[in-house]
Amino acid sequence: MWFLAIRQLLNRPQQTVLTFVGILLGTAAYCVFSGIMVGFQEYITDQLVNNDAQIRISPRDEVIREQSFYGLFYPETTFLKWVKPPSGKLDNTQLTNVNGWFRKLDRDERVEAYAPQLNRQLIFKFGKQSLPGKLQGVDPIRQMRVTTIGNYVESGNFKDLDRGGDMIFAGSGLLEKLGATLGDTVHIVTDDGRTANVKVGGVIHVGNRMIDDTAAYASLRTVQRITLSTGVVSEIAIRLKRLDIAADMATEWAFFTRDKVESWDQTYENVLAVFKTQNIVRNTTTFTIMLVVAFGIYNILNMVVNQKKREIAILRSIGFDENDTIRLFIIQGLLLGIVGSLAGLVLGAIVCFFLDGYPIGNTSSSKTQMMSNVMRISWDWTIYLKAFGLSVGCSGIAAYIPARSASKLSPVEIIRGSA
Structure with a gap:
């Protein structure tokens, strides 16, 4: 059976090669499209999850x-x-029962770490320049357990925030706009008009302009003292041992408090909706490509059935039944699908390899190039598994229809009609 299937494929090399190329390009296109889109989604999700809290408890407006x-x-x-x-x-501006939350989080085995925060909007001044921004008071050790902020420190050690003294770690964009540098003293003005001096002890560059251009970090005690908010905590950032239960835990905790409890996927619901739209576009595009390939396989095998009627009649005469005839053509379709898919996976992986890390942003800046300035490709193995399954499945389905038509041919009628 396999010998006959391969021999028939080799007897029509031009048609076989064209079908093979179609399957190859369709499979490679799926791998490349999926790698780019899923890679982008993974990067954005990583930014949303690891650079921020997985669950955030804040005062309810x-x-x-x-x-x-x-x-x-x-x-x-x-x-x-x-x-x-x-x-x-x-x-x-503050939580209703901070100590109660601390005790609850300490006892909950699902919580990996949590960090209290005090956020205040104020004015940063240096020389003649003044800019509005956010000063975020944190416990640096706890904050680095919850988020990846420590990975984005360009200068200084984030742990130094808790060593005393009025020190801040400011965003690189904020310092650039103020004209300040590491070691300079910046004036901050609170909402009630009081002024305090803080020293720039470190520089942070996340790659997100909303953070780099407006935010600065200080120790929780420093912000409480500057803003006369002794003992006040405005937010609690939480990291879980399992990310997939964040929404369920946020909903559970929200029933027992007047505070606002939101998981990361509830907060960024609009962003995740965009991801769903991208997946629909990706799957629709790929399905269209594979549909064209399937029609090509169908047309080719349908032509083969018409051209090889006499051979089919001979095979039926020597003992081939309907199921054997169906298997013969399905094997041809699956052979094309398997070989073309494997070659497409290799081609898709090669293209993804060259695209991974390709600069797509402004790389002339002297700052450390962040992931957002380069193309991010996903190497999730399920992408290649889906591409292989989709290509082989389409090939098998496309081969079944002409195979079924061939099995219905009567050997007597074929020989009599060709006589």
């Missing part, structure tokens, strides 16, 4: 409505008429 005052002024009155209905919202 309460919107003021008429119902908010029911029973407050006149407990016995169920109806109030407002001259001007209340509006706006209450901006809470």
Whole structure:
């Protein structure tokens, strides 16, 4: 059976080669498209998950409505008429029960690490330049257990934040705009007009302009002292032992507190929706390519059935039944699919190898080139497994239809019609 299938393929080299090339290019295209898109998604997900909290506990902003005052002024009155209905919202700046959260997180075996934070919006001043930004007070040891911020320190040691003194680690873009450098003293102005001096003890370059151009880090005690917020914690960043349970844990904890509890995938739900759209586009494009290849296989094998009717009749006459005829043509389709897919996987891997790390951003900057400036390719083995399965499956299905037609041919009618 295999001998006959291979011999028929070799007897029509031009058609076989064209079909082989179609399968090869379709498989390679799937590997390259998927590698690029999945690589981009992996990079963005890594930035969202590892550079930030997997679960974040923060104060809940309460919107003021008429119902908010029911029973407050006149407990016995169920109806109030407002001259001007209340509006706006209450901006809470601290958690309701910080110590309670610490005890709960310490006892929860699903939590790998957590880090308290105090975030404040203020003004950075150096010389004649002034810029708004965010000063984030952290426990440096705990923060590095929760996020990968320590990997993005260009100058200094992030652990030095907790050694005393009013020191900050500022984003590279923020320092560049201020005209300050490592070792300079920067003035910060709080929202109530007070001024404090801090020394630039380190430089951070994440590669995200929203962080690099606006953020600075200091020890939690330093920010509490500067902003007169002794003992205040505005957020708790949490890292879990299992990332896939983040949303379920956030929903579970939200039932027992007035604080806002959000997992990373709930916070960046819009970004993940974009990923789903990309996957639909990728799969649709690949399916279209493989559909064209499948039609090519179908047309070629259908022509073979018409051209090889006499040979089919002879095979049926010497004992081949309908199932044997179907197997003969399906083997041809699967041979083309398997060989073409394997070659396509190799070609796709070679293209991905050359694309991986290809510069796509501004590489002329003197700063350390970040991953966001180069193309990121995913080497997930499931991409190649799916490409192989899709190509072989399409080839087998495309071969079955003409194979079934060939099995229905009557040897007597074929010989009589060709006589």
